[in-house]
Amino acid sequence: MPTWFRRRYLDLLGSIYIYNEHRGYTALDRVLEGVRRRCPDDEEFISAIERHRADEHKHYLMFRRWYEKRGQMPLFVDRTCGHIDRFVEIMFRTGIDGLDEHSLVANDRLFERLCRVISLTERRGYRQVEVLLNHPMVRQDAGLMKIFRIIERDEPSHWAPYEAWLRKNGRRDPRWWERLIDTLIHSELLFVKLPILFFSPRLRRRGEWPDQHDRAAVRRNVESPVVIESSAG
Numbered sequence: 001m002p003t004w005f006r007r008r009y010l011d012l013l014g015s016i017y018i019y020n021e022h023r024g025y026t027a028l029d030r031v032l033e034g035v036r037r038r039c040p041d042d043e044e045f046i047s048a049i050e051r052h053r054a055d056e057h058k059h060y061l062m063f064r065r066w067y068e069k070r071g072q073m074p075l076f077v078d079r080t081c082g083h084i085d086r087f088v089e090i091m092f093r094t095g096i097d098g099l100d101e102h103s104l105v106a107n108d109r110l111f112e113r114l115c116r117v118i119s120l121t122e123r124r125g126y127r128q129v130e131v132l133l134n135h136p137m138v139r140q141d142a143g144l145m146k147i148f149r150i151i152e153r154d155e156p157s158h159w160a161p162y163e164a165w166l167r168k169n170g171r172r173d174p175r176w177w178e179r180l181i182d183t184l185i186h187s188e189l190l191f192v193k194l195p196i197l198f199f200s201p202r203l204r205r206r207g208e209w210p211d212q213h214d215r216a217a218v219r220r221n222v223e224s225p226v227v228i229e230s231s232a233g
Contacts, residue, residue, distance in 0.1 A: 006137045010144065012197055013132075015075035016189075018063040022210040023082050025056035027096050031114070034105030048161035055154045062147045064209060069143065073205040081193060083124065086185045087117050091178075112171040115162035120174055120182045122159040128186070129155065 032049050039045065067074055079085040079095065088096050091113060104110050129152045132138045139145060166173065197203055 006140065008198060009137055010141055011072075012075060012077075012194065013138075014063055014066060014144070015077050016081050016194075018060060018067070018074050019077050019210065020082055020084070021056050021060035021063060023079075023084060023096070025053050025060060026214055027084065028053040028056060030099070030101040031105070031118075034101035037102065038105045038111075045161055045165060048157070048164075052158045052161070055158065059147070059151055059154070060211065062150065064211075066143050066147065073207070073209075075197075076204050076206050077197065081189060081197075083185055083189070084117070084121050086188075087121055087182065090181055090185075091117055108169075108171075112166060112169070115166050115171070116174045116178060119159040119162045119166075120178060122155060122162075124182055124186055125158075126152070126155040 028049060032046070032053060035042075035046055035049060063074075085096055088094075088099070092099065092110075104114060129148050133145070133148050133152065138148065165171075
């Protein structure tokens with residue numbers, strides 16, 4: 001395998017992960033805010049989401065350090081490479097930035113839908129990490145192998161609290177069409193978007209780290225949320 005091919009693949013892989021990990025913990029900040037309002041006495045549920053958020057932030061920082069050691073910034077990928085972004089857009093008919101976490105968490109039908117989306121996304125992430133740990137190009141990079149082993153260890157605790165909430169409140173498991181959406185989103189990234197990005201000569205690098213504007217982004221989202229309807233089950 002040519003060195004340039006391997007470096008390009010790992011560069012793009014790391015860039016997609018650093019986007020998704022950052023997207024994950026910033027989105028969970030908003031979920032946490034809503035859950036604390038909805039069920040302030042459910043300390044176990046809140047603590048589990050806090051641990052989930054902390055893990056996503058930790059994973060983001062690990063990928064950032066991996067890039068810092070390489071002496072370069074990640075490639076610029078956006079929400080089109082975000083699994084949770086695409087899932088939310090399909091299931092709620094608006095992007096993550098447009099969600100109103102207060103109305104979302106206050107509505108049982110919407111919140112159970114969100115729990116299924118998060119659970120399916122985290123389970124998908126776990127399966128993908130298992131694949132990557134056996135990928136020949138990934139196995140040649142000791143830094144990435146260490147990161148993915150940590151993610152593999154952390155991941156099962158990420159879907160557990162949302163599935164527990166569904167069971168505790170008598171809510172249904174994901175249906176076949178929700179699992180199909182999850183599979184199609186992953187396949188689209190793997191077989192369409194990844195090859196296009198790989199061979200795109202115009203794909204530039206980030207000029208700054210994604211976490212440099214976390215607080216400003218949270219303020220914008222709180223000031224102008226979009227209220228969504230609970231039309232689908």
